[in-house]
C-alpha cells in the first residue's frame with residue numbers, strides 16, 4: 001500500500017476577517033502535489049474560503065460542529081450547515097474547546113460520529129496538559145481520551161478519521177516535545193487505533209500539533225507515525241504555512 005500523503009491542516013482559531021482571504025488564495029494556488037492541505041477558518045469565512053478554494057487542492061474545514069442534525073441550539077452549527085457552506089473537514093475535541101466549552105469525551109465522540117456520518121473528514125484532537133505530563137500520566141490521559149471520544153465505527157475504507165496529538169502545553173507556546181516523546185505518544189495512539197478498529201486503525205493518519213513552524217516542521221514531520229501537522233499560528237500567513245508544507 002502506498003504511504004498516504006502527509007496532511008498539513010491549518011486552524012485559524014478566532015482569527016480572520018475578509019482581508020485574510022488573500023492569504024488563503026495564495027495558499028490555494030501553491031499547494032505542493034505531494035501534500036494534502038486544508039484550512040479551518042472561523043465559521044464566518046467558510047463559505048467565502050470554499051469559493052476561493054474551488055478547483056484547487058486546498059480543503060476547507062470548520063473548527064467545531066454540533067452533534068445534532070438540527071434543533072433549538074442557539075449559536076451552534078450542524079454538519080449539514082457546514083457542508084452547505086462548502087466545508088469538507090472539521091476539527092473536533094480541540095483542547096481549547098474541551099477547556100473553554102467544557103466538552104467531555106462523550107461530547108467529542110458524538111460530534112465525531114455526526115461529522116463522519118455526514119461525510120466530513122474529521123480531525124479528532126487529544127493531548128495532555130503540562131500537569132498531566134509532569135505527573136507521568138501522559139499515556140493514561142491519551143488512552144482515556146481515545147477510549148471516550150473515538151467513534152464506535154468508521155466509514156468503510158477511506159481516510160475519513162484523522163487523529164491530532166496536541167500536547168496542551170505545546171499549543172501557542174513555542175515549546176515542542178522531544179522527538180522521543182512525540183514518537184512514544186504516536187506509537188501509543190497507533191496501537192490504540194489498531195486495537196479499536198483492527199486493520200482500518202493502521203491507516204488512520206496521526207497528526208502532531210502544537211507550535212509547529214517552518215523551523216521545526218522537517219524534524220517533526222519526518223518522525224515515524226507522524227502523518228502530518230495541525231498548525232495554529234503558523235497557518236495564518238501563506239508564507240509560513242507553505243514553508244511547513246515544503247518541509248514534508
Ligand code: PGA
Nearest residue numbers: 171172210211231232233
Ligand atoms: P499552534 O496551535 O500551532 O499555534 O501552537 C496548534 C493548535 O492549537 O492546533
